[in-house]
Amino acid sequence: MTSFQPLHSVTSQSLTGKLQGFHEALLADYPHICRLACAIYDKPTDVLKTFINSTRQGHAIAGYEVKLHDTPSLLHLANHQQSRVIDDISAEIHGGSVHSDWLLEQGYMSSFTVPIIRQNQFLGFVFIDSVEKDSFTPSIQRDLIMRCASICDAIANELAAAHLLVATASAIRSIANLRDFETGMHLTRMAELSKLIARNLPAHFGLSDEDIEHIYLFSPLHDIGKIGIPDAILLKAGRLTDSERQIMQTHVQKGVDMIDSILADFNLIEANDARIMRNIIAFHHEYLDGSGYPFGLKGEQVPIEARIVTVADIFDALTHKRPYKKSWSVENSLTELHQMVEQGKIDDDCVTALANSLNAAQHIVTTYCDSQEPASNPGY
Ligand SMILES: [Fe+2]
Ligand SMILES: [Fe+2]
Structure with a gap:
């Protein structure tokens, strides 16, 4: 019989591990950021799917996918390569979809969504959620976009x-x-x-x-x-x-x-x-x-x-x-x-x-x- 050992341990850190480390570092400056998550986009099927997350409060949403063309607000952000701030989630988001119902249940108060764009290709989104309203001022947005670049690079490379x-x-x-x-x-x-x-x-x-x-x-x-x-x-x-x-x-x-x-x-x-x-x-x-x-x-x-x-x-x-x-x-x-x-x-x-x-x-x-x-x- 040939011997060959299954690879159980990983020699390089998973993206989930990288995101958790990044979140840890971010908490020193922004203790109200309770969740970071990335969803990836598969262009041939138009599917946007949950991929990695670091969640300090609430239940992580996993195994969730949606057609990008069925979510006009996100489609707009992807097409125009724009980020989006929601200052008061409870006032601005209404239930009705699995994702919005889940979001309202977690008690997140404000959010910041950044599209991941590399070489002019839309690859997915970074979702950043806070337990406080009005968390994402323009200067914090700029700082987060800059700091998120390394994790977006890691996702794009992988x-x-x-x-x-x-x-x-x-x-x-x-x-x-x-x-x-x-x-x-x-x-x-x-x-x-x-x-x-x-x-x-x-x-x-x-x-x-x-x-x-x-x-x-x-x-x-x-x-x-x-x-x-x-x-x-x-x-x-x-x-x-x-x-x-x-x-x-x-x-x-x-x-x-x-x-x-x-x-x-x-x-x-x-x-x-x-x-x-x-x-x-x-x-x-x-x-x-x-x-x-x-x-x-x-x-x-x-x-x-x-x-x-x-x-x-x-x-x-x-x-x-x-x-x-x-x-x-x-x-x-x-x-x-x-x-x-x-x-x-x-x-x-x-x-x-x-x-x-x-x-x-x-x-x-x-x-x-x-x-x-x-x-x-x-x-x-
Ligand atoms: Fe086989
Ligand atoms: Fe087969």
Whole structure:
């Protein structure tokens, strides 16, 4: 058995940690600032989503996303690259949306919203809230904008690095014609299903919005190592022989090697998000009873991001047609997943998270359906 340790500890500070440190420093001058939060914007989907926060008073809002075009006031700030001050939240904000209801409940009295713009691109917002009214005078606004620049730079750099990795991997995939056997829709479904499971896991897993974003971005890379598998095996319609299956299973180590060399080339080996990406690629075929491959890890040794992707990948394979099987209904697929939980193979919480979001799971299956079935052999 090959030995490879899951990366549990991070070598560089997460963005959440950086934001908390920044907030701590800010409190010395502005003790009334009780919350700092950043939301990021995904242009292709028009989605603005919670990302990192440092909250000293009130409950943090997490796992929240909204279409930017459905929030005209924020859309205006993004389009005009303007910041906004609300001096008296209770007088100026009226309930009615999840976000405004939440804001009113927290007891914040004034707020300052700053768009994150880099190279003329709108990347998201910084939200700064105070427990006092009229906290953000023009001179304080100027000071905060200046001081926020470093945290905005950190966000912009990390997002750019993550998207660079994904773009590089998808360039390699398309050069290798990987789409012939792995449809683009499978990759989209993997991102959406993994995000759905991650968001609905119990709080004790401690997944932040930042972690969930990385799981969303990197889950489609789980099988990147299949680029190195010969077509005769990868595209074989029938059952694989034992020796062919052994070769197929090397896609995990090939994927780890490939991603490590990309990380080294881009000098990103220490990047915080690299941990989630490597763990997904390295451990997405591990089973909790030790019967998976290639490392035979057991239970808690399998990182949560890998357990999520394993459940999403099996669910996706079950709910879709393959050359050797028909597609199963969402309900029957979940029954099969529950049986695999009983056998001790996959994570109960991940399957429960999926089962608790049946409508959303069904929506993903029907929205992102394949126009053609993939030709590949899954090698399970
Ligand atoms: Fe795989
Ligand atoms: Fe897959």
